[in-house]
Amino acid sequence: MPRVFVARLRPRIGRGTSVTWSWLTGPAFVVNWCRYMNFSAECATESLALVHELSVTYLPDSDQPVHALDHASLEIRPGELVGILGESGSGKSTLAAALLKLLPTDARYDSGTIHFRGRDLLALPETALRRIRGAEIALIPQEPALALNPAIRVGDQIAEVLRAHVRMTRRDRTTRVEELLIEVGFDRPRPIYHAYPHQLSGGQRQRVVIAQAVACRPKLVIADEATSKLDASLQAEIIALMREISQRHRMAFVVISHDPTVLAGFVDRIAVMYAGRMVEEGCIEDIFRRPLHPYTQALVRLSARYLPSARTRVRFPAIDGEPPNLTGRIVGCPFAPRCPERMQVCTERDLRETTPRLSQRVSCFKYGN
Ligand code: ATP
Ligand code: MG
Numbered sequence: 001m002p003r004v005f006v007a008r009l010r011p012r013i014g015r016g017t018s019v020t021w022s023w024l025t026g027p028a029f030v031v032n033w034c035r036y037m038n039f040s041a042e043c044a045t046e047s048l049a050l051v052h053e054l055s056v057t058y059l060p061d062s063d064q065p066v067h068a069l070d071h072a073s074l075e076i077r078p079g080e081l082v083g084i085l086g087e088s089g090s091g092k093s094t095l096a097a098a099l100l101k102l103l104p105t106d107a108r109y110d111s112g113t114i115h116f117r118g119r120d121l122l123a124l125p126e127t128a129l130r131r132i133r134g135a136e137i138a139l140i141p142q143e144p145a146l147a148l149n150p151a152i153r154v155g156d157q158i159a160e161v162l163r164a165h166v167r168m169t170r171r172d173r174t175t176r177v178e179e180l181l182i183e184v185g186f187d188r189p190r191p192i193y194h195a196y197p198h199q200l201s202g203g204q205r206q207r208v209v210i211a212q213a214v215a216c217r218p219k220l221v222i223a224d225e226a227t228s229k230l231d232a233s234l235q236a237e238i239i240a241l242m243r244e245i246s247q248r249h250r251m252a253f254v255v256i257s258h259d260p261t262v263l264a265g266f267v268d269r270i271a272v273m274y275a276g277r278m279v280e281e282g283c284i285e286d287i288f289r290r291p292l293h294p295y296t297q298a299l300v301r302l303s304a305r306y307l308p309s310a311r312t313r314v315r316f317p318a319i320d321g322e323p324p325n326l327t328g329r330i331v332g333c334p335f336a337p338r339c340p341e342r343m344q345v346c347t348e349r350d351l352r353e354t355t356p357r358l359s360q361r362v363s364c365f366k367y368g369n
Helices: 003-013 022-027 025-036 092-099 126-132 152-165 170-183 191-194 204-213 232-249 260-264 284-289 294-305
Strands: 049-058 066-076 081-085 107-116 135-140 220-224 252-257 269-274 277-283 354-357 361-362
Touching: 022 066, 049 092, 066 081, 066 092, 066 107, 081 092, 081 126, 081 260, 092 107, 092 135, 092 220, 092 252, 135 204, 152 170, 152 204, 170 191, 170 204, 204 220, 204 232, 232 252, 232 260, 252 260, 260 284, 260 294, 269 284, 269 294, 277 284, 284 294
Parallel strands: 066 277, 081 252, 081 269, 135 220, 220 252
Antiparallel strands: 049 066, 049 107, 269 277, 277 361, 354 361
């Protein structure tokens, strides 16, 4: 243990307390020390956020229940860039909103847990959650219209996030907003500060939304299809910007996309979702070079054939067949009806996750079950 740590401990331990080196360096001490010094649990456990077996059902008034998340698990470590990949309706946005406990009122958390820096988010009161949202976890929502109020100048909207979470004078806040605007790539921040959202281009609005998200230096930023409305070259610029910010401030990013090419140059690890489940998870190398699940294989194969042109948006091609109906309980693998390697067992028994390769987990009968 570095000498400075011990020096800081001495006054608190008090004179006359006998402390041996083995006690000082043991794992139990490190955990307790982190707590004592008000350090977050992540420095001891190396887990920033942990979603465990989360199931969520929407209960619309006039329709059947939709099982949007089915025992989905995901771990995010500090500073990590994690991609969530999946077709439309696979539950990506539901997972993102659940991580902030921001699901609509017709959603029910059926089972599972969400821990963030050691705290059980599903058990926290709303006042505590409000302190976390924006300050510790920020969301870049799928709809840019949800992020910016059309009637308020963009600088004031960024300042509002700071006002809610950081104690500072009005003047300091304005200076800080201008610094943030420079950080996200505006050479002349003042005219941007005073602009309304409709006076900015799509790319400029997205930069403003990123400035707003990172204003309080959150530990985790969730970008839900943050670039899907932009053309390919702007998409690349925004991705490079988010990566740079993540590295500079050691912020973890969860980047959600239905398009593997968006995640390819950005994230370290990818979790693949299908029908509300995590069907495969692995590092970027494994997912792109050695995908295990037939669904991941299909997504990656299609992405290899799909070459987005520089200034246009091309729709990512779809896999043959329809995603499953999530109103009933699915026995076995939800991808089975579309799977070219379907076996009889795939629709007969429930699936468990296996880890055929170190740090690559998959839910597929091909890999034992
Ligand atoms: P996309 O790529 O289209 O954004 P997604 O992967 O983000 O899709 P979700 O938006 O999480 O998927 O939706 C998962 C499932 O839950 C879908 O079947 C969707 O229709 C359903 N759903 C989402 N929100 C609600 C809601 N408020 N009420 C009822 N069903 C909902
Ligand atoms: Mg979505």
